Amino acid sequence: MKKNFYYLSLMLGLVFGMTMFTACGGGDDGDDPVPVPPTPQPEYGEFQGPKRVFGDNLLSSFGEENNSNWYLTYNSDGFVTKIKRESFFNNQLEAVREYEVSYTDKQVTVSRKRSGSERVKEFVITIGANGFAESCTEGYTDSDKKNVSTYEYDSDGHLTKITMTEDDKNPFGGIFTWQNGNIIEEKDFAHMDRPYNYTYTNVGNVAGLQIVAQMGGDMDDLYLPELFYMGLLGKSTANLVQSYSYSNGSESKTGENAWTLDAVGRPTKCVTTTTYPSDGHSYTRTCFWNYK
Numbered sequence: 001m002k003k004n005f006y007y008l009s010l011m012l013g014l015v016f017g018m019t020m021f022t023a024c025g026g027g028d029d030g031d032d033p034v035p036v037p038p039t040p041q042p043e044y045g046e047f048q049g050p051k052r053v054f055g056d057n058l059l060s061s062f063g064e065e066n067n068s069n070w071y072l073t074y075n076s077d078g079f080v081t082k083i084k085r086e087s088f089f090n091n092q093l094e095a096v097r098e099y100e101v102s103y104t105d106k107q108v109t110v111s112r113k114r115s116g117s118e119r120v121k122e123f124v125i126t127i128g129a130n131g132f133a134e135s136c137t138e139g140y141t142d143s144d145k146k147n148v149s150t151y152e153y154d155s156d157g158h159l160t161k162i163t164m165t166e167d168d169k170n171p172f173g174g175i176f177t178w179q180n181g182n183i184i185e186e187k188d189f190a191h192m193d194r195p196y197n198y199t200y201t202n203v204g205n206v207a208g209l210q211i212v213a214q215m216g217g218d219m220d221d222l223y224l225p226e227l228f229y230m231g232l233l234g235k236s237t238a239n240l241v242q243s244y245s246y247s248n249g250s251e252s253k254t255g256e257n258a259w260t261l262d263a264v265g266r267p268t269k270c271v272t273t274t275t276y277p278s279d280g281h282s283y284t285r286t287c288f289w290n291y292k
Contacts, residue, residue, distance in 0.1 A: 045106045045134075047127045049079045050231035057207040057266060058292045059229055065286040066091055070226060074292075079103065080230045083110075099226065108133075108232065111141075125232060130157060133232040151233065154178060159234040162223065163189075181238030194248045200239040203259065207266040208236045209289065240267065252277055266291065 050058055058078065063069035066088050073082035083099035096115040101108065110123040120141045128134030130153055139146035145167065152161040158181075163173040174188035186196040210228050227233050244255045253276050260269040268289055275282040 045127045045129055046131055047103070047106070047108060048131050048231070049077065050229065051078050052131070053231045053235055054208045054229075059289055060292045061288075061290045062225070062229065063288060065288065067285070070229070072229065083226050085226070101230070108230070110226070123227070125227070128153075132157060132159075132234050133227065136227070149173070153234050156181075157235045158183075159223075183237055191248065194246065196244055196246045198244050199242045200237070201242045201257075201259070203240045203261070204265070205237050205240050206264070207289070207291070209240075209267055210236065240270075262291075 058074065059072055061069060061071045063086075068088070069086045071084040071086075072080050075081050079101075081101050083101070085097040085099070086093060087095045087097070098113055098115075100111045102111075103109075106127045108125040108127070110125070112121045112123070113119070114121075122139065122141050124137045125133045126135045128151075132153060133151050135151070136149045137146050138149065147164055147166045149162060149164045151159060152163075154160050156178075158178050159176060160178065161173065161175045163171050165171045172189050174186060176183045177185040177187075182200050183198055185198070187194070210223075210225055223233070240259055241257055243257065246253050253274055255272050255274045258271045258273070259267050262268050266289070270287045271284055272287070273282055273284050
C-alpha cells in the first residue's frame with residue numbers, strides 16, 4: 001500500500017510539473033496574450049454607495065410638491081454625507097430635518113435633527129452580504145426605545161420583504177412580488193388579502209428611481225426614500241410604473257402615472273392621478289427629480 005501511494009504521488013508530481021512547464025513555456029515567441037488582472041470584487045458586506053444602483057444618475061434633490069423635498073450632498077467618492085428634508089403643509093414650510101451620514105466598517109449611521117428640537121434620531125444600518133442594508137435600528141439617542149427593521153432581497157438585489165419589530169408588538173411590514181424585473185404586487189402584513197397591484201410602461205427606468213412613484217398601504221412609513229437614494233435598499237424596477245390598483249372589499253382605488261422625461265430618458269416629473277371609482281372622487285400628486 002505504501003509503495004502504491006508512493007508511485008501515485010510521483011505520477012501526480014510529474015503531471016503537475018509538465019502542466020506548469022507547458023503553461024509557462026513558449027514565452028519566447030511573444031505571441032501569448034498579456035494576462036489581465038481580475039477586477040477587484042467588493043468584500044463581504046461592503047457598501048458600494050448610490051452609484052451601484054443609479055450609475056451616474058445621482059440626484060441633487062427629489063420629492064413631492066407641497067409635501068416633502070429632499071436635498072442631497074455627496075463626498076468626492078459619490079457617497080451621501082448630508083441630507084436636508086423640507087416638509088410642507090398647505091404650501092407653507094412646516095419643518096426642516098437635517099441628516100448627517102457617517103460610514104464605518106459594514107455600518108452606515110444617519111443622525112437626524114428636526115428644526116426647533118434638540119432631540120436627535122439615529123438610524124444605524126448594518127450592511128448584509130449583498131452590500132445592501134440588512135437591518136436598521138432606529139430611535140432617539142435619549143431613549144431606550146428602538147425599532148428594528150430587517151430587509152430581505154432576491155438574488156438580483158431586489159427588495160422582497162421588510163419587517164419592523166417595535167417593543168413587544170407583533171412585527172409589521174410587507175412583501176414585494178417581482179416578475180421580469182418589476183414589482184407586480186405589494187402586500188402589508190396586516191392586510192395580506194388586500195394587495196396593491198402594478199402595471200408598467202415600456203419605458204425603461206434608466207435612472208433607477210424609487211420602486212414606484214406611488215407607494216401604498218403601510219409600506220410608506222417603512223420604505224424610507226432617503227435610505228433608498230443613498231443606495232441602501234437594493235435595486236429598482238426595470239420599467240416605469242404605469243398604474244396601480246387596490247381594493248379592500250368595500251372600497252377601491254386606482255392610480256395612473258403621467259411621466260415627464262429629460263433628453264436622455266430620465267424622469268424629471270411624475271403626476272399620479274388617484275381615483276375612487278365608487279364616487280368618482282380623484283386627486284393628484286406630483287413627484288419630481290433633479291439630477292447632479
